[in-house]
Amino acid sequence: MSMVIRSLEPYQDFLAPQYQNFPRGNYVNILMIRETLSETIFRTEGAAGPGLNKEFVRLTAGGEPVPRVVITKRKQVAVERRTGRELLRRFDMLYSANQKGGEDNICALNRNNPCEKCIDCMLYGYAVGGGGAQRSRVITQDAYSLLPAGDIAEERTFNATYDDGTMRDPINKEPSRALSENEYVKPHSHFLDVQVLKDVMAEELVYVLGNLLRSTRYGAVSSRVGRVTNHIIGITFSTCELYSNLELTEEVAGLLPEEPELPLLTQDLVPPVRETAARLAGQACGRVQEMPPEELDQLVAEVRQLYRQEEGLQALLRQLEGKYPDRG
Numbered sequence: 001m002s003m004v005i006r007s008l009e010p011y012q013d014f015l016a017p018q019y020q021n022f023p024r025g026n027y028v029n030i031l032m033i034r035e036t037l038s039e040t041i042f043r044t045e046g047a048a049g050p051g052l053n054k055e056f057v058r059l060t061a062g063g064e065p066v067p068r069v070v071i072t073k074r075k076q077v078a079v080e081r082r083t084g085r086e087l088l089r090r091f092d093m094l095y096s097a098n099q100k101g102g103e104d105n106i107c108a109l110n111r112n113n114p115c116e117k118c119i120d121c122m123l124y125g126y127a128v129g130g131g132g133a134q135r136s137r138v139i140t141q142d143a144y145s146l147l148p149a150g151d152i153a154e155e156r157t158f159n160a161t162y163d164d165g166t167m168r169d170p171i172n173k174e175p176s177r178a179l180s181e182n183e184y185v186k187p188h189s190h191f192l193d194v195q196v197l198k199d200v201m202a203e204e205l206v207y208v209l210g211n212l213l214r215s216t217r218y219g220a221v222s223s224r225v226g227r228v229t230n231h232i233i234g235i236t237f238s239t240c241e242l243y244s245n246l247e248l249t250e251e252v253a254g255l256l257p258e259e260p261e262l263p264l265l266t267q268d269l270v271p272p273v274r275e276t277a278a279r280l281a282g283q284a285c286g287r288v289q290e291m292p293p294e295e296l297d298q299l300v301a302e303v304r305q306l307y308r309q310e311e312g313l314q315a316l317l318r319q320l321e322g323k324y325p326d327r328g
């Protein structure tokens with residue numbers, strides 16, 4: 001019996017019924033406000049450098065570029081893939097990368113041994129030295145803080161001193177880097193982000209939504225702080241790519257009062273972000289169909305319900321897996 005996600009039935013036009021080898025240009029645009037719920041340090045995945053990831057971004061045409069904190073696309077995808085793969089591992093849905101079998105050969109991130117058949121490999125993509133490759137169908141972009149870094153970042157110096165109470169290393173006399181290493185993003189800071197899925201099946205959309213709703217740790221691994229929640233505030237189906245995170249952030253930031261009261265409230269941001277996104281989507285050269293907010297709420301509720309009782313979820317994921325090629 002085929003399991004369906006009821007809230008997605010009206011949008012079948014934009015979802016693939018089966019896995020397709022060739023792209024058709026159907027997009028699902030997931031609009032999110034990512035919000036920090038604790039002090040958080042964002043760094044490039046794998047980078048050990050001090051300080052937050054920042055980039056100077058021009059706010060308005062002719063305006064001064066303002067430094068904004070960045071959550072890199074690499075970081076976003078790494079966190080969300082790990083969340084999904086935990087689930088697949090629990091369900092024994094990660095496979096051996098070769099004929100040898102054994103724990104060491106099971107599909108793993110960054111070990112150069114993708115199994116080429118699990119949901120993670122098929123959806124987020126893989127490349128192997130010897131030839132096989134699957135392009136990622138999850139398209140991400142760097143997300144910029146809505147407010148300038150100066151408004152949302154804070155420096156902590158409480159543990160910046162060495163044993164001798166100075167700010168210089170007593171051995172090599174290097175100045176302490178702890179000051180910049182302890183630069184945090186404050187709680188209730190917001191990042192606007194659109195995650196775009198290309199040519200996906202309904203079950204794949206559910207899997208990605210699950211990863212977004214369940215991922216909470218986007219901060220630097222070493223920092224042990226950094227709780228983030230992803231508010232999914234819009235889904236738009238389209239036959240072309242819509243706007244960029246940068247355009248969206250610039251437009252919404254331009255609507256904020258010059259000296260906004262901080263922290264901003266997420267509920268106050270939802271209407272202007274939705275309206276701006278809809279306006280930008282309206283400039284697209286292709287078919288665009290927006291999911292009304294009440295239908296989106298239903299879909300999110302349906303996904304949450306599915307993840308609460310894992311039998312149904314596992315059945316859905318097995319059904320999805322059965323649609324991938326070369327599985328026997």
Ligand SMILES: [Zn+2]
Binds near residue numbers: 094095114118
């Ligand atoms: Zn795999």
